[in-house]
Amino acid sequence: MELNKFEDVESGCRSFFLFRNQTETVFAAFEMSLAILDKGGVIDRLLTIDAAPLPAERTTLKLFEIPEIGCADIGEVLLHDITACAPQNEAELDCFPLIDLSSKTSAPLVK
Template sequence: MLVVIVGTALAVWGPQAQAQERPLTVELNKFEAGEEGGCRAFFLFRNRGERTFDGFEMSLAILDARGVIDRLLTIDAAPLPAGRTTLKLFEIPEIACDSISEVLLHDMTACNAQNEGPADCFGLMELVSRTSARFVE
């Protein structure tokens, strides 16, 4: 009986605890054809935390349909206000959207909360993709 109660408690509190541990969701929401054969990527940044990020740059590796790295792309998503969802658009030049199999979060080149020093954002983020490409770290 105790096992059932503990299991139920974990099932109920688990997602809330994870949201507190990872207050920032970075979602690759949509691809659409961009200029000159490139791809436009729509990202949603859901900052459920209490800190505004005035520095937030990600280095992304774009992998083609064969799983080979096509290019590195650095995107600047700052500012990310506390308690808000922010939409950002980024151009991925010279590769068609349907040729992207995976987007790898290679590095965080800047992660600074307002009025604070650099932070380790990898532990704060959950990555999600609603596209055909995987979004992983």
């Protein structure tokens, strides 16, 4: 999962995420909780975002709005939890250990 770009918008900051599913599995559910930290390292807010579906062996672009904060004010994005992760037609599983994180923005994306 890569935080690829930030873009200031009227309502806050738009974030562009790339999800690189290099498995042969389609993920029908993929929901995560992100903590947005300001430049001082203080948690500004928690966001729950739904990135599903994630097709097998594909890179998918997903855009999410981070309301009421400018992009330049974001110091770090923490993957707090993966609240739902389920392959298509299968039971939920713990995807946290499977995720590699990177960021091309000024704010690191960390576990």
